[in-house]
Amino acid sequence: MITPPVLSDQELHLLLSEDVPFGDLTTESLGISAKLGQIRFFARDPMVVCGVEEAVRMFQLCGAEAEARVASGADAAPETLLLEASGSAGALHRGWKTAQTLMEWCSGISTRAAEIVTAARRGNPDAVVAGTRKNVPGTRRLAVKAFKAGGAVMHRNGLSETLLVFAEHRQFLGDERPSQTVTRLRRQCPEKRVVVEVATPEEALAWAEADVLQLEKFSPEAVAEVASALAARGSSTIVAAAGGVNAKNAEDYARAGAKLLVTTAPHLAPPRDVQVRFFS
Secondary structure (H helix, E strand, O other), X not given: OOXXXXXXXXXXXXXXXXXXXXXXXXXXXXXXXXXXXXXXXXXXXOEEOOOHHHHHHHHHHOOOEEEEOOOOOOEEOOOOEEEEEEEXXXXXXHHHHXXXXXXXXXXXXXXXXXXXXXXXXXXXXXXXXXXXXXXXXXXXXXXXXXXXXXXXXXXXXXXXXOEEEOHHHHOOOOOOOHHHHHHHHHXXXXXXXXXXXXXXXXXXXXXXXXXXXXXXXXXXXXXXXXXXXXXXXXXXXXXXXXXXXXXXXXXXXXXXXXXXXXXOHXXXXXXXXXXXXXEO
């Protein structure tokens, strides 16, 4: 099943116009704009593909015919054909670099997310990896698609739909006890889980009535300590590890008792290499 583009035609036109604001001077000056050809995208690196649907639509908006050969979320070995388009040289050159760059960037995120998911599930087959909202501003919808293509979920899509109490919130609460804060939030937002970020095991146990405890920059050993203490209380609170989670330590965090691993690492992943070949 082909995943639809997450960006509208208007947004894709804006991306194209950023690269070609006043026409393609080289192609036009060479007098080759109307000549017919083909373009094909191949995986040069192993990757979890993402963004191919947006790339296809870009070529279509440029006036070419285009078709995806794999869907976002697919594993692609080197030399896998990802998409192909045919049409005028003017259309193909206009869409080429923007489509390629978008796919490389999205596939970098999805590939890194998949690596962390694989590592986490070695530690606990039920572990869930969640991506933070620390994306490059303006790219959130593509970043969300890329995390999902890699088998992860989103931690928060924004501030509007989740309750996450930081220390920066708590400094305004005065003498209110943690149990009172949790009760008040459940009364105010009965359909939401109450998530509280803590920085020490002592803080974690003080806020143990929360639905989810987000342990910020805890070592795997400290996560295990908190998970054990909660289990001894018969608590059903979910333990989430956050801060510095990556493919190298995800297995340890999951094995220590973190059911949710919150990570920014895929946002910082290098792009995967997409090779482009033209045919005239």
